Amino acid sequence: MNRDYSDSTRTKIAEILKRYPNKEAALLPVLQLTRREFGSIGEEEEKRVAVLIGISPLRVREAVTFYSMLNRKPLGKYHIQICSNLSCSLMGAENLIAFLSEKLGIQPGETTPDRKFTLSTVECLGACEQAPCMMINDDYFGYLDPKKIDEILSRLS
Amino acid sequence: MKKVDEKILTRDFGVENSHTLDVYRKQGGYEALSKALKKLKPEDILSEVKAAHLRGRGGAGFPAGMKWDFIPKDSEKPRYLCVNADEGEPGTFKDRYIMSHAPHLLIEGILLTCYCVGIKTAFIYIRGEYENVARRLESALEEAREAGLCGKAILGSDFECDMIVHRGAGAYICGEETALLESLEGKRGNPRLKPPFPAAVGLFQCPTVINNVETLSNIPSIVLQGGKWFSSRGIQEDGGTRIFGVSGFVAKPGIYELPVGTPLKDIIFTHAGGMLEGKTLKAVIPGGMSAPVLKADEIDVTMDCHCMLEADSMLGSSAVIVIDQDTSMLDVLRIMIKFYSHESCGQCTPCRIGTSWIYKIVQRMCRGKGRREEIDEISRLASNILGKTLCPMGDAAAMPILSIVAKFRGELEETIVERSQKAKIQ
Numbered sequence: 001m002n003r004d005y006s007d008s009t010r011t012k013i014a015e016i017l018k019r020y021p022n023k024e025a026a027l028l029p030v031l032q033l034t035r036r037e038f039g040s041i042g043e044e045e046e047k048r049v050a051v052l053i054g055i056s057p058l059r060v061r062e063a064v065t066f067y068s069m070l071n072r073k074p075l076g077k078y079h080i081q082i083c084s085n086l087s088c089s090l091m092g093a094e095n096l097i098a099f100l101s102e103k104l105g106i107q108p109g110e111t112t113p114d115r116k117f118t119l120s121t122v123e124c125l126g127a128c129e130q131a132p133c134m135m136i137n138d139d140y141f142g143y144l145d146p147k148k149i150d151e152i153l154s155r156l157s
Numbered sequence: 158m159k160k161v162d163e164k165i166l167t168r169d170f171g172v173e174n175s176h177t178l179d180v181y182r183k184q185g186g187y188e189a190l191s192k193a194l195k196k197l198k199p200e201d202i203l204s205e206v207k208a209a210h211l212r213g214r215g216g217a218g219f220p221a222g223m224k225w226d227f228i229p230k231d232s233e234k235p236r237y238l239c240v241n242a243d244e245g246e247p248g249t250f251k252d253r254y255i256m257s258h259a260p261h262l263l264i265e266g267i268l269l270t271c272y273c274v275g276i277k278t279a280f281i282y283i284r285g286e287y288e289n290v291a292r293r294l295e296s297a298l299e300e301a302r303e304a305g306l307c308g309k310a311i312l313g314s315d316f317e318c319d320m321i322v323h324r325g326a327g328a329y330i331c332g333e334e335t336a337l338l339e340s341l342e343g344k345r346g347n348p349r350l351k352p353p354f355p356a357a358v359g360l361f362q363c364p365t366v367i368n369n370v371e372t373l374s375n376i377p378s379i380v381l382q383g384g385k386w387f388s389s390r391g392i393q394e395d396g397g398t399r400i401f402g403v404s405g406f407v408a409k410p411g412i413y414e415l416p417v418g419t420p421l422k423d424i425i426f427t428h429a430g431g432m433l434e435g436k437t438l439k440a441v442i443p444g445g446m447s448a449p450v451l452k453a454d455e456i457d458v459t460m461d462c463h464c465m466l467e468a469d470s471m472l473g474s475s476a477v478i479v480i481d482q483d484t485s486m487l488d489v490l491r492i493m494i495k496f497y498s499h500e501s502c503g504q505c506t507p508c509r510i511g512t513s514w515i516y517k518i519v520q521r522m523c524r525g526k527g528r529r530e531e532i533d534e535i536s537r538l539a540s541n542i543l544g545k546t547l548c549p550m551g552d553a554a555a556m557p558i559l560s561i562v563a564k565f566r567g568e569l570e571e572t573i574v575e576r577s578q579k580a581k582i583q
Contacts, residue, residue: 020321021235021361022342024342024343024344025341025361026343027343028324028326028340029323031326032326053343055343062344062345063343063344066346067325067327067328068326068327068328069285069286069326070327084495085446085492085496086247086248086442086446086489086493086496087248087404089488089492090404090405090406090478091405122286123247123329123496123499123500124245124248124496125286126244126245126250126253126284126286127253128249128405128410128478129250129403129404129411130410131404131405135286138288140289
């Protein structure tokens with residue numbers, strides 16, 4: 001099925017394309033809007049963006065596969081990204097990853113069957129003073145322990 | 158006499174709504190811009206920044222004034238400023254604080270830099286994970302535009318400048334300046350061969366200045382109070398304060414703005430409250446994860462570029478990670494090398510192959526399937542990355558690994574043996 005951009009995204013894309021000295025530079029912002037609109041960037045979205053920017057679909061694929069936030073497969077409603085880097089690991093992140101894995105019944109990189117949660121590990125989020133920390137969609141949560149994670153997840157519907 | 162508690166960047170972080178234009182102006186914000194546009198020529202600002210001995214806060218510590226001076230004076234091409242807000246060096250979180258609490262300080266610093274160097278367009282390249290911070294920056298920019306502080310005819314002068322917040326999409330390497338340029342141009346973040354340097358051939362092939370968020374946020378106070386004043390806050394040839402981000406096993410992890418040259422021991426044991434209860438210090442990574450590790454008996458150093466080099470480490474992004482006695486250095490090594498092998502862009506063979514190869518060996522050691530002699534293999538692989546890549550990430554991966562192997566070899570060997578015995582029992 002062909003999915004198309006909403007009117008508000010179309011307007012945003014038009015604004016972005018005007019903002020940069022050349023269209024190609026708008027590739028990442030346009031891909032980010034595309035991901036927000038469709039949830040992932042598959043082959044169809046790559047082609048759509050290629051036409052908008054005026055580059056080959058291959059060039060779009062090159063960019064998409066380089067950046068970890070441009071997911072090619074759909075994610076769950078809530079994308080949990082827990083930091084597995086040094087400061088967070090010192091503060092017990094590895095136990096929390098195991099805890100989340102068991103609680104959700106999935107391994108990092110997987111999505112729950114009801115498509116509510118995707119669990120990922122992520123490199124340093126830049127919030128090491130709150131270690132261990134994670135992000136859910138755009139929001140940061142820090143000073144985590146199993147009890148706090150339980151509370152945070154129970155608030156998500 | 159130096160006042161230790163003097164804050165240049167974080168002074169108003171505690172003030173309610175410090176991120177808004179109203180509050181920023183009440184605290185004296187945009188006075189430097191007004192002074193510059195009324196009384197100062199671009200070259201006056203350049204000489205103050207040089208006199209300030211302001212060194213880059215991103216990692217390399219290059220003098221900012223000298224960097225600006227590299228921009229060719231005779232080029233007809235437009236010039237650009239790229240603000241490096243891709244804060245990704247593990248352990249580093251200072252720029253997030255600046256952009257969240259004082260976005261206008263950064264914006265004013267950008268405007269002054271653009272006025273000094275003759276730039277009309279700046280790009281703020283912010284890491285994608287900082288979406289909420291990027292939104293705050295964008296609303297601050299909107300406030301500045303409405304108040305005539307950004308855009309055309311700024312404060313009624315003939316100076317015009319605008320800026321664009323550009324989000325990264327999850328790639329550590331894009332914090333490297335030439336990878337950042339590639340990424341901004343819509344490509345994979347593969348670092349470029351230098352020379353040519355970005356000052357001559359940068360963004361869209363045009364002369365480009367690239368500075369870190371904290372570096373630029375210092376410019377308003379340099380313009381307002383003078384380069385000499387700023388320089389005297391730090392040490393010789395390395396002026397001002399730095400925001401030290403402390404994490405790991407300390408009682409009070411967080412940011413601490415202190416003069417350049419503050420003893421590392423003071424940062425850990427006075428400002429950050431010392432070790433967490435019941436914990437003993439084993440090692441410190443003093444400048445973000447890429448900085449070679451210091452053992453507990455090596456931390457009698459001051460936090461400035463020169464002293465850290467003398468100590469065979471680096472000040473980097475001034476992110477201090479504190480490691481305790483109960484932490485296995487083999488695990489530290491595993492977490493480090495996992496990161497570098499994940500983030501290597503893949504362009505240079507020594508970095509691409511070397512990091513993933515070391516990761517495989519260390520993973521095996523952690524599972525109890527390693528051999529002591531393989532530590533030599535790790536050293537050999539890391540030494541073959543050092544100095545053999547296009548960008549500094551190769552060194553950034555090799556240096557901390559080599560330092561752990563050199564300084565904790567005995568412990569690594571013991572752990573390898575212990576874990577393999579444990580694996581046999583199971």
